Amino acid sequence: DNIHTILRQMPKAELHIHIEGSLEPELIFALAERNRVELKYASVEELRRAYAFTDLQSFLDIYYAGASVLLTEQDFYDMTRAYLQRAHADKVRHAEIFFDPQTHTERGVEFATCINGIHRALEDAKAQWDMSGALIMCFLRHLSEEEAFATLELALPYRDKFIGIGLDSSERGHPPEKFARVFAQCRELGFHLVAHAGEEGPPAYISTALDVLHVERIDHGVRCLDDAALTQRLAREKIALTVCPLSNIKLRVFDCMPEHNFAKLLDAGVTLTVNSDDPAYFGGYINDNFLALFDALSLTQEHARQLARNSFAAAFIDTAAKQKYL
Ligand code: ADE
Ligand code: ZN
Numbered sequence: 069d070n071i072h073t074i075l076r077q078m079p080k081a082e083l084h085i086h087i088e089g090s091l092e093p094e095l096i097f098a099l100a101e102r103n104r105v106e107l108k109y110a111s112v113e114e115l116r117r118a119y120a121f122t123d124l125q126s127f128l129d130i131y132y133a134g135a136s137v138l139l140t141e142q143d144f145y146d147m148t149r150a151y152l153q154r155a156h157a158d159k160v161r162h163a164e165i166f167f168d169p170q171t172h173t174e175r176g177v178e179f180a181t182c183i184n185g186i187h188r189a190l191e192d193a194k195a196q197w198d199m200s201g202a203l204i205m206c207f208l209r210h211l212s213e214e215e216a217f218a219t220l221e222l223a224l225p226y227r228d229k230f231i232g233i234g235l236d237s238s239e240r241g242h243p244p245e246k247f248a249r250v251f252a253q254c255r256e257l258g259f260h261l262v263a264h265a266g267e268e269g270p271p272a273y274i275s276t277a278l279d280v281l282h283v284e285r286i287d288h289g290v291r292c293l294d295d296a297a298l299t300q301r302l303a304r305e306k307i308a309l310t311v312c313p314l315s316n317i318k319l320r321v322f323d324c325m326p327e328h329n330f331a332k333l334l335d336a337g338v339t340l341t342v343n344s345d346d347p348a349y350f351g352g353y354i355n356d357n358f359l360a361l362f363d364a365l366s367l368t369q370e371h372a373r374q375l376a377r378n379s380f381a382a383a384f385i386d387t388a389a390k391q392k393y394l
Contacts, residue, residue: 089346144185232260308382312345325364
């Protein structure tokens with residue numbers, strides 16, 4: 069089998085996907101029309117042309133604008149359904165999906181509207197394809213810890229519908245420790261914990277995400293290589309990084325795929341997984357990420373199998389479920 073076939077066909081888990089980042093331009097326009105929301109782009113083509121990012125913030129501005137068309141439970145269902153369909157086609161057997169409630173509650177959309185629509189799509193995927201899904205609620209780090217606490221309060225009546233807490237949005241200037249107390253409470257409540265760290269921000273944010281927030285995985289984390297001791301620690305403690313190759317190129321973390329440090333991280337013994345981050349904005353779903361990475365860095369079949377195993381090993385699923393895939 070050639071490597072592309074292996075990558076496409078192997079069962080995998082996706083652990084880093086923002087559901088709002090799966091909203092394709094065509095669906096943005098369809099929902100804008102359905103909900104009579106005014107967009108500042110005249111066409112799908114014009115919107116797509118705006119997807120020329122210079123850094124994380126330039127992307128986030130457009131990503132939050134795109135999410136403004138989401139108003140009803142059906143909108144959240146349709147968005148999630150479309151992602152799950154693509155993921156199913158890419159042989160994703162388990163998906164852990166981020167959602168950003170503050171992006172919606174700030175616009176007057178109820179927390180219930182958002183989580184019920186997303187959750188119903190996960191239930192349908194389970195029934196139809198035996199594909200499992202779980203939700204991770206993210207706090208927006210450019211907002212205050214007080215606002216994160218308020219969001220947690222809104223979310224607790226729905227705690228059976230999500231399994232974990234994450235931290236995303238503008239990284240620089242918003243270190244993990246800003247959210248120490250709210251993460252401590254989430255930990256006491258028994259949620260799984262993750263955080264974006266070391267995407268654009270310094271390696272120190274990875275360390276504080278681990279030592280202050282007590283996260284179980286690091287989202288992105290690629291900048292750990294700037295700190296040899298930290299890289300060794302990640303390898304030794306088998307802390308998984310959820311790496312998003314196409315995202316890193318589109319947001320200029322690396323100039324081009326051959327410049328990506330993925331192979332160096334593998335050589336350093338760090339546990340890696342491959343993910344799509346915001347597939348509608350960055351040029352592809354999980355298999356596109358695998359193919360772009362493997363083509364640029366000439367990785368092998370053994371790497372492919374290892375990355376698939378890592379994705380299930382690092383997933384928040386029980387040991388029996390993991391055994392099926394490891
Ligand atoms: N929100 C959506 N995608 C993100 C990313 N790559 N980094 C931080 N916040 C995000
Ligand atoms: Zn992300």
